[in-house]
Amino acid sequence: MSSIAFIIIASVVFYFSFRAFFRVYQNIQLGKPFDSDLDKAGRWKDVLLIAFGQKKMFDRPLAAIFHLFIYLAFLLTQIELIEIFIDGIFGSHRFFAAYLGGFYSLVVGLIEVLSLLALFATLIFLSRRNLLRLPRFTKAELLGWPQQDANLILLGEILLVFGIFTMNSADHLLQSISPEHYPSVFLPVSGILGPILFGSLDASTLVFMERFGWWQHVLVVFGFILYLPYSKHLHIFLAFPNVYFRPQKPRGEMENIPAIMDEVKSMFGLGPETPVSDELPVFGASDIFDLSRKNLLDAYTCTECGRCTSVCPANLTGKKLSPRKIMMDVRDRATEVGNTLKFKKNISTSGERSAYDDGKNLFSYISKEEIRACTTCNACVEACPVLINPLDIILQLRRYEVLTESQTAESWTPMFTSLENQGCVWQVPQERDAWIHS
Amino acid sequence: MIRTMAELAGSDQQPEVLYWVGCAGSYDARAQKVARSFCAILEKAGISYAILGQEEKCTGDPARRAGNEFVFQMLAIQNIEVLNAYNVKTIVTACPHCFNTLKNEYPELGGNYNVMHHTQFLNQLFETGKLKVSGGAFKGKKITYHDSCYLGRVNDEYVAPRSLIEALDGDLHEMKRSKANGLCCGAGGAQMFKEDEPGDKRVNLERVEEAVATGAKVIAANCPWCITMLTDGLKAMDKQDEVMVFDLSEMIIQNI
Numbered sequence: 001m002s003s004i005a006f007i008i009i010a011s012v013v014f015y016f017s018f019r020a021f022f023r024v025y026q027n028i029q030l031g032k033p034f035d036s037d038l039d040k041a042g043r044w045k046d047v048l049l050i051a052f053g054q055k056k057m058f059d060r061p062l063a064a065i066f067h068l069f070i071y072l073a074f075l076l077t078q079i080e081l082i083e084i085f086i087d088g089i090f091g092s093h094r095f096f097a098a099y100l101g102g103f104y105s106l107v108v109g110l111i112e113v114l115s116l117l118a119l120f121a122t123l124i125f126l127s128r129r130n131l132l133r134l135p136r137f138t139k140a141e142l143l144g145w146p147q148q149d150a151n152l153i154l155l156g157e158i159l160l161v162f163g164i165f166t167m168n169s170a171d172h173l174l175q176s177i178s179p180e181h182y183p184s185v186f187l188p189v190s191g192i193l194g195p196i197l198f199g200s201l202d203a204s205t206l207v208f209m210e211r212f213g214w215w216q217h218v219l220v221v222f223g224f225i226l227y228l229p230y231s232k233h234l235h236i237f238l239a240f241p242n243v244y245f246r247p248q249k250p251r252g253e254m255e256n257i258p259a260i261m262d263e264v265k266s267m268f269g270l271g272p273e274t275p276v277s278d279e280l281p282v283f284g285a286s287d288i289f290d291l292s293r294k295n296l297l298d299a300y301t302c303t304e305c306g307r308c309t310s311v312c313p314a315n316l317t318g319k320k321l322s323p324r325k326i327m328m329d330v331r332d333r334a335t336e337v338g339n340t341l342k343f344k345k346n347i348s349t350s351g352e353r354s355a356y357d358d359g360k361n362l363f364s365y366i367s368k369e370e371i372r373a374c375t376t377c378n379a380c381v382e383a384c385p386v387l388i389n390p391l392d393i394i395l396q397l398r399r400y401e402v403l404t405e406s407q408t409a410e411s412w413t414p415m416f417t418s419l420e421n422q423g424c425v426w427q428v429p430q431e432r433d434a435w436i437h438s
Numbered sequence: 439m440i441r442t443m444a445e446l447a448g449s450d451q452q453p454e455v456l457y458w459v460g461c462a463g464s465y466d467a468r469a470q471k472v473a474r475s476f477c478a479i480l481e482k483a484g485i486s487y488a489i490l491g492q493e494e495k496c497t498g499d500p501a502r503r504a505g506n507e508f509v510f511q512m513l514a515i516q517n518i519e520v521l522n523a524y525n526v527k528t529i530v531t532a533c534p535h536c537f538n539t540l541k542n543e544y545p546e547l548g549g550n551y552n553v554m555h556h557t558q559f560l561n562q563l564f565e566t567g568k569l570k571v572s573g574g575a576f577k578g579k580k581i582t583y584h585d586s587c588y589l590g591r592v593n594d595e596y597v598a599p600r601s602l603i604e605a606l607d608g609d610l611h612e613m614k615r616s617k618a619n620g621l622c623c624g625a626g627g628a629q630m631f632k633e634d635e636p637g638d639k640r641v642n643l644e645r646v647e648e649a650v651a652t653g654a655k656v657i658a659a660n661c662p663w664c665i666t667m668l669t670d671g672l673k674a675m676d677k678q679d680e681v682m683v684f685d686l687s688e689m690i691i692q693n694i
Contacts, residue, residue, distance in 0.1 A: 059619075252542040252592040257507050261547060264511040270519070283507065313622040313645075318638030373635040376503050376627030377587040382618050398505030412504050415631040419509050423495030423516070425461045425631055433491035435463075435470045436440040 006088035006218070013222040020229035024300055027338035031293035038248040046387075051243040056385040060307070066121035070157065073118035074236070076111050077160075084218060097183040105186040112168065112189040119161045126154050136306035139315075141325035146232065146304055153233045159220045167213025169194035170206045177203050235303035239386040242301040245294050246387045251378060254395060257283060260403075284399025287361040288334045291393060298388040299331035308380035308390055314373040321373040323380035323390035329365035330393060336360075362397065371397045372409050440477050442491035443524045453488040455480075455559070456521070458531035458540065461496050462662030468669070469532075469662035472685040476532050476556055479691055483568040487530075493520045497539040500628035511547070514539075518549035532556040532687065534588035534661045535626070541593070555589055557660050557686055561598040564605050574607055575692045581608040582654035584645070584668060585620035586661035599660050602686050606693060611652040621645050623671075625663035646671030650681060657683045 036043075049055045054071065057064040079096075086095045097104050129137045129150060137150075168190035174182040187194075198206060228234055249255075259281065265271030285291050308323040309315050315322050340358050374394045381389050402408050408416070418427045446453055457477065462469035480487050495517055498510035521529075529551045531537050541553035554562075563569040581603055589595050596617045603610050615621045624641025634640060646668055649657050659665050665683050672678045 250542045250593075252538040252588065253546070254502055254543065256543075256546045257511075260507050260511050261515070264508070264515050267512075268515060268519070270515065284505065311619065311621075313624060313641045314635070314637070316621075317624075317641050317644055319635045320637075321635070369635050372632070373637075374627050375587070375622045375624060375629050375641065377622035378591045379587075379619075379622065382591050395503065395505070398503075399507060400505075402505035403507060408504065408506070409632050411632045412628065415500060415504070415628065416506055416509055419496055419498070419501050419506075419513060423513060424465065425496055425500055426465060428465050430465070431492055432459075432464045432494055433442060433489065435459075435465075435473065436489070436491075 003089060003091045009219075009222065010085070010088065013225055017225045017229065020226070023338055023342070024229050024234070027334045028293050028296045028300060030288055030334060030337060031291045031296040032289075034245070034292040034294045035248065036245050043244050043246065046246060047240055047244050050385070050387065051240045054385070056387075059383070059385075066124050069114065069117035069121040070125075073111065073114035073161075076107065076114055077164075079107055080111055081221065084214070084221075087214075088218065093181060094183055094185065097185060108168075109186055109188050111164070112187055115161045115164050116189050119158065122154050122157045122161075126151065129154075136310040139306065139309060139322060139324070141322055141328055142304065142306075146328070149231050149233075150304070152227075153231065156220055156224055156227075160217060160224075163213050163217030163220060165190055165193055165213070167210055167217060169197055170201075170210035170213060173198055173201075174203070174206050174210060177206070232303045235301050235386065238297065238301035242297050243387050245297060247294070247389070247392075251381065255392075257399075259283075280404075282400075283403035284401070285393070285396035286363060286400045286404070287356075288330065288337055289356065290400070291330065291396060295330065295389075295393050295396075296334050298390075298393075299327050299334060301386055302327040302331065302388055303386075304328065305385070307383040307385065308388070311379040311383045313375055313377055313379065319369075319373040320367065321370045321394075323394075326366060326370070326390045326393055327388060330362065333360075333362055333365055366397065368401065368407075368409075371401070374398075441488050442493075443488045443526075444491065444493065446488050447524060451486075452525070453486040455485060455487045455528045455530050456524075456526045457487050457489050458497075458529050458533075458536050459489050459494060460531060460533040460536045460662070462666075463532060464494070466662060466666070468665060472532055472662060472665070472687055475685065475691040476687040479560065479563075479569065479687055479694070482694055483563050485563075485568075490520060497536045497544075499535040499539040500631060502539070502543070503626070504628040504632075514544060514547050514549070518544055518547055521549055521551065526551055528552045528554070530554045530556055530559045532660075532662065532685065534586045534593070535663070538588045538592055555593075555595060555598070555660065557589070557599040557602060558595060560687065560690060561601050564602070569690070569694060571605055571607075571690075571693050576603075576656065576689060577607040578609055579656060580611055580652070580654040581656045581658055582611050582613055582649050582652040583616070583658045584613070584623065584649065584660075584664055585617055586659065586664050587620070587622050587626050589660055590620050591618055599658070599686055602690065603658060606689055608656075608658075608689075611654050613648045613652055615648065621648065623661075623664040623667035625661075625667045630663050630666070640671070640674070642667035642671035643674050646675060646677075650675065650677055655681055656689075657681060658686055658689060659683055660686055 054064065054068060057067055083096050087093060128134050168187050171182055172187050172190045172194035175184050198209060262271055263274045266274045288296060304324055306324050312321065312323055371394050376391060378391060381391050415425055418424055422428055459473055463473035495513045497517065498513035502510035529540055534555055537553060537555045540551065583599060583603060585596065622641060623645050657668055659668060665685060668683045672681055
C-alpha cells in the first residue's frame with residue numbers, strides 16, 4: 001500500500017520536476033551559442049576545485065564553513081536518499097544496512113552529525129537574513145519574493161533535518177524493542193535524542209513516529225525537487241556546468257565584434273569591401289536573445305548571495321547599480337520570455353529574436369543609470385564563488401545603447417568626439433609629443 | 439633625450455622597447471611627470487627606447503568600455519598599423535588600461551606584442567641588476583599600495599609593484615581591501631570622463647579614506663587615472679598636504 005503511494009507520488013513529482021527543469025534548459029537555449037572547446041582538462045580541474053571543492057567560497061571563511069556544513073550534509077544524504085527510494089519502492093527498511101555492515105553505521109552516523117551541523121548553519125543563515133539583517137541580504141532587489149524564496153529554502157532544510165531526527169530517534173528505540181525488524185545501527189545524535197524525546201512512548205507509537213519522520217523527510221525532498229527549477233536554489237546543480245563553461249578568454253579581453261572590425265579595416269583600405277546591407281545591424285544586447293547561453297546559464301545559476309554587490313564600488317557608494325540585480329533581471333526576463341513562448345502562442349512560437357516581440361526587453365528591467373555606473377573593475381567577477389560574470393552583460397547592454405540606439409551618457413559624447421577626431425580622450429590643443437620638448 | 443620611432447627609423451635604428459605613453463602621460467601635467475621619471479629611469483638603466491609620439495593614439499579602452507566599439511576599432515586598427523609597420527616587439531606602458539588593451543585585446547585584431555606594465559619592467563631591471571637603489575628616501579617609511587584594477591584583478595599582477603616597494607626598503611602597510619579584493623579608484627570603465635551617476639559618495643573618497651586609515655603618508659600607485667582620483671580624494675578630505683600619491687617610477691627615480 002505504502003509502496004504504491006510512494007511510487008505514484010514519486011512519478012508525479014519527477015514528471016513535473018523534469019518538465020520544469022527542461023523549461024529552464026530551453027530558456028537558456030534562447031541565448032547564442034558560445035565556444036567552450038579549449039582547455040577541457042583545466043575546466044574539469046576548476047569543476048573539482050571551485051564547484052565541488054567550494055574553493056572560492058573560502059574567500060569569506062565563516063560563511064564558507066557554515067555553507068560547507070549544509071553542502072556536505074546534502075552530498076552525504078544522497079546516499080541515504082538512494083536507500084530511501086529503494087525502501088520506498090520495495091517496502092524494505094534500511095535496505096543497505098544488511099549489505100554494508102559497519103560502513104553503513106559510519107555513513108548514517110556521519111549524516112546525523114552533519115545534519116546537526118547543517119541545522120546549526122541553517123539557523124545562523126536565517127538569523128543573518130532576518131535578525132542581523134546583513135546589508136547584502138536586505139538590498140532593494142531582495143525585497144519581496146527573493147527574501148521569501150531564501151527563507152523557504154532554509155525552512156525546508158530545517159524540516160528535512162527534523163524528519164531525519166524524528167525517524168532516527170524512533171528507530172533507535174525500536175532497535176532494542178524489535179531487533180528483527182530494526183537492524184542495529186549506531187546513531188550518534190538520535191541515540192541521545194531518542195530516549196529524551198520518545199523514551200515514554202510505546203512500541204506502536206514509535207513505529208508511527210518512525211514512519212512519520214520518514215514520510216516527512218521524503219515529502220520535503222519531493223517538495224525541493226519540484227521547487228528547485230523555480231528557485232534561486234538551482235545553484236546546487238547549475239554551479240557545476242557554470243564553472244565548467246567558464247570563459248576561455250583572458251579576463252581583460254572584451255568579446256570582439258568582427259563585423260565592426262571588418263568594416264573599419266575596409267574603411268582604412270586594409271580589408272575587403274564589406275557588403276552594404278539595407279537592414280540596420282543590431283550590436284550589443286537589448287534582450288536575452290542577444291546574450292550568450294553562458295550569460296543565461298550564469299543568470300539561472302545565481303543564488304543571490306550578493307558577494308558581487310557587496311564589493312561593487314558603484315553600489316558601495318550608493319549608486320543604483322547592483323551586479324546581483326543584473327543577474328536576477330536577466331533570469332527573470334529569460335523566464336518571462338520562456339513562459340510567453342510556451343503559453344501565449346499568438347505572440348510567436350519560435351525563439352527567434354526577429355519573430356519575438358512582447359513590447360519589452362532587458363531595458364524594461366535594467367535602467368541606463370545602472371549600466372552607466374559600472375567602473376568595469378571586475379570586483380563582481382572576482383567575488384562570485386561560481387564564476388558568474390555580471391560585467392559581461394553590463395558591457396553588452398552598453399554596446400547596444402551606443403551602437404544600436406546611438407545614445408550614451410551626455411558627458412561621454414565629448415570623449416567620443418575627441419577620440420574620433422584627435423585620437424585622444426580629451427580635446428587637446430597640442431601635439432601628442434609636445435611634452436618631450438618642454 | 440626622448441626620441442620617437444620615426445626618428446630612430448630614419449637612422450635605421452630599432453630600440454629595445456617601445457614606451458607607450460598613453461593619453462594621460464602625453465597631456466596630463468601630473469602624468470607627464472610620471473612619464474619623465476620613467477624615461478629617466480630607462481636612460482639610467484641604459485635601455486634603448488622610443489615613443490610613437492604623434493603616431494600614437496588612445497588604445498581605445500575607454501571607448502570600448504563605454505560601449506563604442508566603432509571608435510575603439512578605429513583607434514586600435516590605426517595603432518596596430520603603426521606598431522606593425524615599425525615591427526615593434528616589446529611595449530612597455532605606465533598605464534594599466536593601455537597595458538590591458540594592448541596585451542589582451544590587440545591580438546584578436548592582428549597586433550601581437552610582448553606587452554609589459556612599467557612596474558613589471560622596472561622589477562625586471564632590478565632583478566637583472568640593471569637598476570640599483572642608492573639613497574633611501576623611502577627607507578622604513580610607511581607606504582600603502584593601491585592596486586589598480588587592470589593590473590591587479592584583471593591581469594593578476596600583484597607581486598611586481600610590491601617587490602619595487604620592497605626594493606625601496608619601504609614599510610608596506612596594506613589597505614583593508616587589497617590585491618584581488620582591492621577597491622577601484624572610480625575611474626575605470628570610462629567613468630573618468632563622465633559625470634558620476636546619482637549616489638551618496640564618490641568612489642575615490644571611499645578608497646582614499648581607507649588609504650589614510652593605514653597611517654601611511656605615501657600612497658604608491660601604478661596608474662595615471664588612479665593617481666588623479668586618489669589625489670582628488672585627498673583634496674576632498676583636506677589631506678593633500680599630509681599624504682602624497684606617487685607613481686612607483688617617481689619613487690624609484692628619487693633613489694637611484
